[in-house]
Amino acid sequence: MLTPCPQNNAILKSVIDISAEAASDIIQCRQDGFTVHKKQDRSTVTTVDRRIEHFIIEKLRHVTPDIPVIAEESVSEGRAPLYGDTYWLVDPIDGTDEFAAGGDDFAIHIGLVHLGQPIIGVVTLPGHNIQYYAARGHGAWRKNADGETRITCASPAPEHLRVVTSRRCMNLPHFAAWRKNYEIDSIVPAGSSIKFMQVAEGAADIYPRFTPSMEWDTAAPQAIIEEAGGSIRDLSGDILRYGKAGWLNSSFICCSDHVRDRVIWA
Ligand SMILES: Nc1ncnc2c1ncn2[C@@H]1O[C@H](COP(=O)(O)O)[C@@H](OP(=O)(O)O)[C@H]1O
Ligand SMILES: [Mg+2]
Structure with a gap:
């Protein structure tokens, strides 16, 4: 476990401002x-997506010149910098489909990974x-x-779990099989990282995800959920780690620590 670091808090303040500025620009766009x-x-x-990613990368370069930035659209275009133990993971718009359709459920993610764990995370919901x-x-x-x-x-x-999940996941046979094992109060679909934030702020208890996701979809939310008293784990119960092949996550379950012993891990 890494210890609290005052320098991280100073970096966090800068990233909150960068993300807020990016949010204003998204609304204007x-x-x-x-x-x-x-x-x-x-x-x-x-x-x-491309404009905001470029803006965030330039700003992060100014705040932390020595820390490489791995960002969704750059990776898609074959541009990923060399990286070591510490790097930024950026998703300029998480929930692009929703954004393109005119909805409000999309987010900006900026996460800092150190030794495979996210240690700083900022998730901004410009539409909210x-x-x-x-x-x-x-x-x-x-x-x-x-x-x-x-x-x-x-x-x-x-006593009964408040489940939140992706719209894509709700109709999957895997999800139908999973839910049979739990006493459930409600199942609410939500877009982008709003699902993680609902668990982090106590509005939901568990977010299972059986469809693919990328590391920039989870890094910033994971830093937040872990500080709020929850975790994101693969289906075996191991904490999600970073720097995997192709930046691809396995299926996962995000939940509050208060319900972790109710989860059936594989
Ligand atoms: N087939 C696939 N492979 C990898 N990631 C996928 C995927 N389908 C969806 N995703 C990820 O899921 C995110 C949307 O999550 P949700 O469905 O919960 O709203 C997408 O974020 P982007 O919008 O940043 O591309 C994308 O990264
Ligand atoms: Mg994106």
Whole structure:
């Protein structure tokens, strides 16, 4: 376990500002109009994803010149810098499909990975005007129009689980089989990293994901959920780690520590 580091808190403050500036720009771009393209893997990208990623990379280079930035769209275009023990993982828009369709459930992710673990995370929801953030040892926080509030997973956890998951996951046979093993209160679909944030702020207890995700989809949210009293684990119960082949995550379960002993790990 890494210890709290005052320097990380200083870096976090800069990243919160960078992400807020990127959020304003996304809202402006949405008003001005943008174009939608398909990547080689047939997934969606917009001119806004690329613009925001470029902005974030330039800003991070200024704040932490020695830390390489691994970012979704650059990797898609075959541009990933050499990296070592410490690197940024950036998703300029998580939930691009939702953003391109005019919805509000999309997020900006900026996460700092050190020795395979995310130690700083900022998740901004431009469409909801909310920021979530954490640095290892400094707690998890939410900032909105009401100010800054410390967030934690629900304690005590309710008897029946409040499940949140991806719309893509809800109709999968794997999910149908999984849910049969649990006493469930509700199953609510949500887009992008809103699912992680709902667990982190106590609005949901568990987020199972049986469809693919990339490391930039989870790094920033994982830093936050871990500071809020939860975790993201593979189906064997091992904490999700970073720097894997192709930046691809396995299926995972994100849950509050208060329900972890109810989860059936493989
Ligand atoms: N087949 C696939 N392979 C890898 N990642 C996938 C995928 N299908 C969806 N994703 C990831 O899931 C994210 C959307 O999550 P959700 O379905 O929970 O809203 C996408 O984020 P992007 O929008 O950044 O591409 C993408 O990274
Ligand atoms: Mg993205």
